[in-house]
Amino acid sequence: MKIFIANWKMQLSPEESVRTARSFARVFKNYQGQAVLCPDFLSLAAVSKILAKSPLVLGSQDLSAFERGAYTGEISPVDLQSLGVKYSLIGHSERRAYLQESDKLLAAKIKAAVSNKIVPVLCVGENALERKQGRAMAVIKAQLKGALQSLPTATLRSLIIAYEPVWAIGTGLNCDREQALRVKATINEWCRRGGFKKIPVLYGGSVKPENAVSFLGNDGFDGLLVGGASLEASSFYQIAAL
Numbered sequence: 001m002k003i004f005i006a007n008w009k010m011q012l013s014p015e016e017s018v019r020t021a022r023s024f025a026r027v028f029k030n031y032q033g034q035a036v037l038c039p040d041f042l043s044l045a046a047v048s049k050i051l052a053k054s055p056l057v058l059g060s061q062d063l064s065a066f067e068r069g070a071y072t073g074e075i076s077p078v079d080l081q082s083l084g085v086k087y088s089l090i091g092h093s094e095r096r097a098y099l100q101e102s103d104k105l106l107a108a109k110i111k112a113a114v115s116n117k118i119v120p121v122l123c124v125g126e127n128a129l130e131r132k133q134g135r136a137m138a139v140i141k142a143q144l145k146g147a148l149q150s151l152p153t154a155t156l157r158s159l160i161i162a163y164e165p166v167w168a169i170g171t172g173l174n175c176d177r178e179q180a181l182r183v184k185a186t187i188n189e190w191c192r193r194g195g196f197k198k199i200p201v202l203y204g205g206s207v208k209p210e211n212a213v214s215f216l217g218n219d220g221f222d223g224l225l226v227g228g229a230s231l232e233a234s235s236f237y238q239i240a241a242l
């Protein structure tokens with residue numbers, strides 16, 4: 001089954017998140033697929049209540065590598081799990097760029113997610129300069145290696161990888177289907193060689209109802225990670241119903 005993840009980033013206030021989640025719960029009432037909402041942390045508890053009787057699943061945009069203790073400002077994966085979080089984005093390019101998240105930290109976060117039964121969604125992708133220099137594949141392989149190499153494959157049964165070319169995020173620019181699928185094949189091959197079996201690979205970056213279908217279909221991606229077009233139930237539904 002394809003998986004569709006809505007990343008609301010820091011776009012909505014808690015009140016707006018509650019309103020938006022209610023509208024999602026209405027629109028997705030009879031939904032039969034796998035769709036995940038990732039609100040910001042301040043809204044998680046309220047959104048979790050709203051989604052309780054809905055087919056929609058709760059996700060987080062990040063989590064702490066630590067479970068409990070003197071870690072000021074961190075959000076424990078233990079508490080996320082008890083709030084009903086089933087998936088967590090890890091290493092989104094915005095966190096890599098603005099918060100300098102390192103591969104070592106991402107590996108620890110993936111481990112923390114898995115030990116709390118949260119499916120880690122590791123985000124990878126090259127920026128515009130790296131693409132221009134012909135280094136996209138090398139960058140992506142280095143990101144995979146950095147975050148996954150130290151983790152035993154047996155503990156990573158539930159991993160998902162999201163390919164999000166940084167230059168396509170929030171820009172309206174789309175990665176062309178063939179190029180995106182070449183990256184998917186590289187990720188699949190890297191995972192196969194590393195002993196990771198059947199890891200779903202999602203695409204993200206300016207996905208809209210009009211272009212979503214081009215990334216799916218025969219031999220396409222296993223789902224989509226959506227930012228801007230996930231802020232309204234109706235546009236996200238058009239994508240998630242594909």
Ligand code: 13P
Pocket residue numbers: 007092164168169170171172204205206207225226227228229
């Ligand atoms: P946009 O869909 O707004 O380009 O954002 C993509 C993204 O970063 C999802 O994680």
